[in-house]
Amino acid sequence: MQVTREAPATAAADGSPAAPLRAPLAVLAEVFGYPTFRGEQAEIIDTVVGGGDALVLMPTGSGKSLCYQIPALVRPGTGVVVSPLIALMQDQVDALSALGVRAGFLNSTQDYPERRRVEQAFLAGELDLLYLAPERLRVPETLDLLDRGRIALFAIDEAHCVSQWGHDFRPDYLQLSLLHDRWPTVPRIALTATATEATHAEIAERLQLARARHFVASFDRPNIQYRIVGKDSPRTQLLGLLRSEHPGDAGIVYCLSRKSVEQTAAFLTANGIPALPYHAGLDRRVRSTNQARFLREDGLVMVATIAFGMGIDKPDVRFVAHLDLPKSVEGYYQETGRAGRDGLPSTAWLAYGLQDVVQQRRMIDTSEGDAAHRRRLGAHLDAMLALCETVECRRVQLLAYFGQTSEACGNCDTCLAPPESWDGTVPAQKLLSTVVRLDRERNQRYGAGHLVDVLLGKPTPRIEQLGHTSLSVFGIGTDLTEPEWRGVVRQMLAQGLLAVDADGYGTLRITPTSAEVLSGSRSVLLRREAPKAARARTPRTGRRGAVSPAADLDGAASLVFERLRTWRAATAKEQGVPAYVVFHDATLREIATRVPTTLEELGTVTGVGVSKQERYGPHLLEALLG
Known part of the structure; x- marks a missing residue:
């Protein structure tokens, strides 16, 4: 759909008729340089321009910002954008200023004269867009300022932050219902790139948008190639990926811990790849400098915890890599979505192993909060593990999580090099039998490594000291290799057929469903472990693998x-x-x-x-x- 008609006129302050508003399509062409709208952009913009509320779920890179920027340029007054991205507001304002848009922001980083200049511009009607951090709405002076100005619309960016079902909950967002209560006639548009049906429902309830028009676009990002590989010296694996497929490209590498961030950044730098660290433990000025360099310079790699990335508007991020398992599919999707915002081929790469599963299970079992909170965390992890272990198309699995159906994409590792599945019931029974035998020794703790050594019949000093060479299960698993056994353990943990004890030692225990496997009433289907990660071939036309932006130019x-x-x-x-x-x-x-x-x-x-x-x-x- 394209909006080509004139937008409706609005009355002037004295009640006399006003001239028709500018047509959104004309603004799109003149200001942003695009000839047509994409997807549901036009209908969303038309809704807000007409004074209606909208709740918008669209993937990163699909043009969400235009859905409030154009109405702000069309409607009388200033568009007020509530955004948690304080560190990026200056860049957002710079980008709009380059387009000739009058934009400003108010947040805690400004001194009084700066804030005063922005406030005066807003009151004088000299701003098209004003960005506010959500905490500013707790300040009575800010509410008074908005009361005295003319507001075209309210845009609530990163709206999933209002939801405790989401992956990036921000308490400051809970107060945003006051926008509707205090300014009931001002249209509101809430936007996010990541929301399951539960998160969607909670956003609508908490922001009082149940009666708004809801727009849910496809979450598919066809230019991103999703790949998940077995973890085997992950930094070396990452280095191989960057050297062979992304030399000189900008990218983001996510690690779980601050220590891993710094070690990985140092490792890449030592191997000739310019990399910067980013985590909450760094000095604020260092974080700010590193982020600014990443945004402004070509070819830098940012190694970061999940503290980095939300709202990053850098369009030429060619890869996003994870060296540790994300805690949820929402988080994984949001983080990988920072690649390829320009629509060019990009890579989402994840190294995943047994220790990731053990660590995440243990973190959930020892986390603060009630049982319902731990169940929610467990459900998030189970969905992430299902994505990692699937033998089907990863994109189909990913989109299904967000309630959308699709066909095999031809641009993920399971499509390009389909994995084999096999009947692992007998190995699963052997493993569970070993857990049962060792569990009888209540004063001892045995992790996956010890279990695998017993199954392989390895007479290690500890096994001999404990007398485990005399167990009936000692050496019954020599038909599989050590990596294969570790894969069996990992996949059984993923399927809930094994559990990790909350003792901090990674001790494995049986679960209520283990008995079904031991009795033979339940079969176990497993994904066959690849000897090493296969290089993805180039997929069919339109689903290209990650290449340089200039690779297909003559x-x-x-x-x-x-x-x-x-x-x-x-x-x-x-x-x-x-x-x-x-x-x-x-x-x-x-x-x-x-x-x-x-x-x-x-x-x-x-x-x-x-x-x-x-x-x-x-x-x-x-x-x-x-």
């Missing part, structure tokens, strides 16, 4: 593209803004292919709005044609 266009990137980097550095604020890679690719020779021709390129055409056009053409 020789001449590729050289032009790189020349334009050099010009862009110098321009961005001179202006102190991220490179993508100047132009996205996708726009430079189109310019390199079409080679416009005049400002008028340049203005027809996707992503070149009027403001950028005037601001950058002459210098870009000089770099292109000079």
Whole structure:
């Protein structure tokens, strides 16, 4: 659907008729440089422009921001955006300013004169968009300020933060129902890229959006290739991925602990890949500097805990890697969604092993909170394990978690190199029998390593000291290798056929369902362990694997593209803004292919709005044609 009609007129303050509002499609072309809307963007924008409320679930990179930015430019007054992303507000304002949009922000990082200037601009009607951190709405002065200005709309970004079912709950978001209570006639739009049906329902309830129009787009990100590999020296595996498939690319590597973040960043740097650490334990100035460098420089790798990433608007992140198992599918989807926002091929890579399962199970069992909280955490983990262990298309499994059906994608590891499944009932019975035998020694604790040694018949000093060579199960598992046995343990933990004791030692115990396996009334289907991660081949047309943004350009266009990137980097550095604020890679690719020779021709390129055409056009053409 495209909005081509004139938007409705609104009455002036004295009640006299006002001129018709600008058409959203015209704003899209003139300001943002795009000829048409995508998906449900037009209908969402039309709803908000007309004064209606909207709840929007759309994947990262699908243009959610346009759904409130364009109505803010069309409707009288200032669009007020509530966002938790204090560290990124300056970059968001810079990006809008480059488009000729009048934008500002209010948060705790500003001094009084800065805040005062923004407040005066808002009251004078000189701002199109005003970004606020949610905690600002606890300040009476902020509420009074909003009362005295003219508000076009309220946009609640990262709306999943209001939900305790979500993966990034923020208590400050609970107060946002006051927007409806205090300004009932101002339209509201809440947006998120990640929400299950339970999270969706909670957002609607807590933000009083049950009667709003709900828009749920497909969560599919077809340009992202999902791959999950067995963990075997994960940093070395990561290094191989970056060297072979992503040399010189920007990317994000997620680790569970601060120590692992720093060690991984140091490892990559020592091996010739520029990497920066980011976690909550670093000095705030160091975090801010590292984030700014990642956004502004090409080819940097950010190694981080999950404290980093929400709202990152860097479009050319070519890979997101996880060295530890995410705690939920929502978190995994949100984090991998930071790759390929420009629509170009990108990689989501995860190294996953037995210790991940043991560690996560133990963390849940020892977590603070009541039994319901632990059950919720367990349900999140079970869904993540199901995604890791599936023998079917990963994308089908991922989308099913969000309530959407799809067909095999041809662009994930299980599609490109289909794994085998096998009847693991007998090995499962052997493993459970070993757990039962060892569990009789109540004063001892035995983890997966000891169990596997007993099954393989390894006379280690500890096994001999404990007399376990005389157990009936000693040596009954020599038909499988040690990695295969560790895979059996991991998959049985994932299926709930084994449990991890909360003793802090990783002790394995049977579960209520273990008896069904031991009795033979339940069979166990397992995924066969690959000897090593297979290199993904290039999928069919339209589902390409991760490649350089210039890889499919011909020789001449590729050289032009790189020349334009050099010009862009110098321009961005001179202006102190991220490179993508100047132009996205996708726009430079189109310019390199079409080679416009005049400002008028340049203005027809996707992503070149009027403001950028005037601001950058002459210098870009000089770099292109000079």
